[in-house]
Amino acid sequence: MRTIFEPTKGMLPVDTSYCPGCTHGIAHRLIMECVEEKGRLGDTLGVSPIGCSVVAHEFMNIDMCESAHGRAPAVAAGLRRVHPNHLIFTYQGDGDLASIGAAEIIHAANRGEKFTTFFINNAIYGMTGGQMAPTTLIGQKSTTSVEGRKKEVNGMPLRVSELLATIDGAVFVERVALNSPANIRKAKKAVMKALEVQEKGLGFSFVEFLSACPTNWGYQPVDALKWLTENMIPYYPLGNLRCPEEVK
């Protein structure tokens, strides 16, 4: 008998706490599959954020620590100083990274910190119950923008990948979406490349995952993916923004 599929050893054999249709589970799995395929499960360190995925360390089978809201890039910079050759990543949501942690991500990128940030952009605060994030789309309803986000009041949704791509130290920046099997396969390739950039010591690497939050968007899981496809991708275009020659 030939094994054709096995769950990655990078994920612990437990149920996650995420809602039905949430794409955190897919993102977790892609990252951990890549770490396993690289043979780095034994010397990879992860930093979880504040938000639904604060408990990522209950699911990812590696050494991990939590971080205060938005500070994961500072924490990872600390881990890097002690362990120069480990694989290190932060896993952060859009409230955590694009709002309260905006300074930390920009300066980590600017120092060219040799770790990878996986950015889950679902255009809303998930854990606290669906408040507006810097990434919430114009017109999108949330519990703190009940009539929909307005440009005059809240400004335009922040395109973090484009912002970071202007920074010299952010050598790999790519936006992917977890809305279809084809895009999920592309997402995995981006994760692999980001980790390769880190292994080669080329600089800061960043992957933004457009993700679904059916619970707080108020959609069934399938409809949530449709909403992501029709609304998020046009405003947050997919693709690579920066990639060093060495991993092309």
Next chain:
Amino acid sequence: MSERVLMKGNEAFGEAAIRGGCRYYVGYPITPQNELTEFMSREMTKRGGKFVQAESELASINMAYGIAAAGGNVFVSSASPGIALMQEGLSFICSAELPLVALNVSRGGPGIGGIQPGQADYNQVTRGGGNGDYHIPVFAPASIQESIDILYDAFSLADEWRNPIMILADGMIGQMMEPVTLPEPKAPISEDEIAVRKPWALSGTKKGHRSVVKSLRMQPNDLEKHVEKLFEKYRQAEKELVKYDSDRIEDAEVVFVSFGTTARIVSEVIDMLAEDGIKAGLIRPISLWPFPEEAFSKVNPKTKVVISAELNMGQMMTDVKAAVCGRFPVRLINRTGGIIPTSLEIYERAKKILGEYK
């Protein structure tokens, strides 16, 4: 070989930390501690360590959290408003039980305040501005030599207690120069030793088990159990980490309580009062938390008054009154805003107070 040298306080803090085995320093510019950050930027790399200038104090305490979580012996310094920004991080670090040494070269407040020496961070450092139930042992040196001795031991102490250790040195100690004896350098922990000496630290699962550093406990029962466990440690710390100095308190008519720079001025005042035939004594808390309550049991029962002398509006008086427990009246001699009283000023104010307790 121990060396005798003339050093500025801020530079001596750095030298003592490196000799105490610290190889990671994170800082952000703020007066009056800048010479320390500058010293570390020059010295750390030379001596096999890592220096990071963070983008803010929020980032510096969280970088320090990362270094501590990874098993490194880390030192972070700032001054009053910068320490205020670090409070959230310190609360996380206490809950995660990570070792770290933090130095506050304190100045006047509130707000941006001023840049002259102050002790108005007494409540900030002894009570903590972070959320939740936690404590941080705080030591307040009164000389550069004492700062060196405290910092030299602070890293192993932090490791032993798996808790931050705070040092409160007022701006005067950071800025002045004194001759000091430097201790023998200790060997720092190497990356390879971390898995064995700090099995809880993040060094990768290749060490044979999985390490998770966290402070989230969603179940109230788990959180209560965790906090109770922390407090078993703090109760032990209250017994073992108390440190103070006392002078002539057994037969004193007046006992001063004072720490840091102010305590040195008060030492002179005691001699001045002695020349007038007034018996005065001094309790100098070195550990501000735990506060040396036991020192007060040795005070002459006939003492007329206890005077708390501080560079703030009397923040330490709460602890002094609790320690005195109603046995003596407690009065305050203070200056604030960055003004350091002369020995003559304290002497005259003490004489006036004593006049009320004939």
